[in-house]
Amino acid sequence: MAEVTLKNIWKIYPGANGAEHPVVRDVSLEIQPREFVVFVGPSGCGKSTTLRMIAGLEEISRGSIQIGGRLVNDVPPKDRDIAMVFQNYALYPHMSVRDNLGFALKLRGCGKDEIRRRVDAAAGILGIADYLDRKPKALSGGQRQRVALGRAIVRQPSVFLFDEPLSNLDAKMRVQMRSEIVQLHQRLQATMIYVTHDQVEAMTMGQRIVVMSHGVIQQVAPPMEIYDRPANMFVAGFIGTPPMNFLRGRLENEAGAPVFREGGGCVRLALRSAGTDAELPAGEVVLGVRPEHCVPVDRAAGLPGGFTARITAVETVGAETFLTLDTGAAKVVSRTERRADRDMVGRDADFVIDPARVFLFRADDGRRIC
Numbered sequence: 001m002a003e004v005t006l007k008n009i010w011k012i013y014p015g016a017n018g019a020e021h022p023v024v025r026d027v028s029l030e031i032q033p034r035e036f037v038v039f040v041g042p043s044g045c046g047k048s049t050t051l052r053m054i055a056g057l058e059e060i061s062r063g064s065i066q067i068g069g070r071l072v073n074d075v076p077p078k079d080r081d082i083a084m085v086f087q088n089y090a091l092y093p094h095m096s097v098r099d100n101l102g103f104a105l106k107l108r109g110c111g112k113d114e115i116r117r118r119v120d121a122a123a124g125i126l127g128i129a130d131y132l133d134r135k136p137k138a139l140s141g142g143q144r145q146r147v148a149l150g151r152a153i154v155r156q157p158s159v160f161l162f163d164e165p166l167s168n169l170d171a172k173m174r175v176q177m178r179s180e181i182v183q184l185h186q187r188l189q190a191t192m193i194y195v196t197h198d199q200v201e202a203m204t205m206g207q208r209i210v211v212m213s214h215g216v217i218q219q220v221a222p223p224m225e226i227y228d229r230p231a232n233m234f235v236a237g238f239i240g241t242p243p244m245n246f247l248r249g250r251l252e253n254e255a256g257a258p259v260f261r262e263g264g265g266c267v268r269l270a271l272r273s274a275g276t277d278a279e280l281p282a283g284e285v286v287l288g289v290r291p292e293h294c295v296p297v298d299r300a301a302g303l304p305g306g307f308t309a310r311i312t313a314v315e316t317v318g319a320e321t322f323l324t325l326d327t328g329a330a331k332v333v334s335r336t337e338r339r340a341d342r343d344m345v346g347r348d349a350d351f352v353i354d355p356a357r358v359f360l361f362r363a364d365d366g367r368r369i370c
């Protein structure tokens with residue numbers, strides 16, 4: 001139940017011609033005891049490297065890591081009071097599930113009775129008590145993943161580290177295991193750090209999400225704060241499906257009210273309800289709008305944020321439909337509960353962007369303005 005503190009962590013690989021090739025850059029983060037924190041970001045952004053540095057499997061180039069208040073930079077993995085679960089669960093094929101679960105304890109010289117007690121307890125928690133005598137090859141993917149979780153649980157670590165543990169499972173099993181891990185967290189009251197590139201896993205599992213890009217932390221916040229108040233265009237575009245629409249344009253002042261104009265004038269928008277008008281910079285900006293805040297209407301004329309666009313694609317996913325639109329100057333995705341079919345492709349239709357739900361970003365560095 002320990003806190004984990006990262007202070008100015010760097011991972012630098014030697015690059016060509018003696019240059020430095022940093023893959024984790026100046027990462028600082030305080031993870032509270034019993035917190036469930038999810039690292040999320042695109043492939044190659046440094047998530048696994050960061051986790052492996054916490055685990056002690058990767059050397060730290062600069063900075064310091066504390067677990068439970070103890071500096072662990074030079075502490076070997078086995079003495080860090082952590083347990084790690086990987087995507088590739090790597091069970092010992094020749095051992096029964098029971099022996100797989102108890103193996104680490106045996107190595108540590110734990111007594112037979114103690115091992116049996118802890119293995120039975122973990123098997124009970126994970127619902128694998130009936131498979132204890134089977135070999136891993138006689139288990140389904142989901143059952144094997146539970147055994148891999150069980151191996152971590154029996155060690156009773158104060159910090160659990162997960163690196164994409166559900167990636168090998170099919171979609172349905174992933175959803176089930178997701179909620180099982182969340183329940184496990186509530187039950188064990190341990191600190192958990194979970195790495196994924198799947199934003200849905202991040203949103204549904206994390207108490208706080210750490211969004212990374214190119215080795216740099218972009219934002220650390222609870223899921224809905226990340227969704228409602230993304231720090232920049234990267235976070236805004238990464239979290240949410242379909243992704244947020246971005247429209248490049250100019251912010252102008254029209255009769256005391258800020259107006260967003262975009263090439264071709266197809267999307268005209270009064271940002272009256274966007275708040276801090278005084279701080280709005282005039283000039284080049286990027287407007288962000290989530291697909292669910294850009295919806296079909298019967299008549300756009302006269303509505304602030306109303307526009308007409310050509311429908312270029314229709315994707316129906318059951319309860320809702322995603323419409324890809326061509327405004328003449330930009331491609332925009334609309335998400336609606338209205339039914340639509342492919343016959344609509346090629347037709348013009350009316351839409352409205354909810355002026356109260358848009359984001360404005362700086363055109364130069366992508367930071368959110370309002």
Ligand SMILES: Nc1ncnc2c1ncn2[C@@H]1O[C@H](COP(=O)(O)OP(=O)(O)OP(=O)(O)O)[C@@H](O)[C@H]1O
Pocket residue numbers: 013021023041042043044045046047048049050197
């Ligand atoms: N030994 C190495 N030498 C040089 N660069 C490396 C080395 N090992 C990893 N990298 C680079 O470090 C970066 C971060 O890798 P990391 O495995 O942490 O990414 P990740 O965020 O976990 O991605 P994924 O979602 O694909 O698992 C990558 O660009 C990778 O190419």
Ligand SMILES: [Mg+2]
Pocket residue numbers: 047048049
């Ligand atoms: Mg990885």
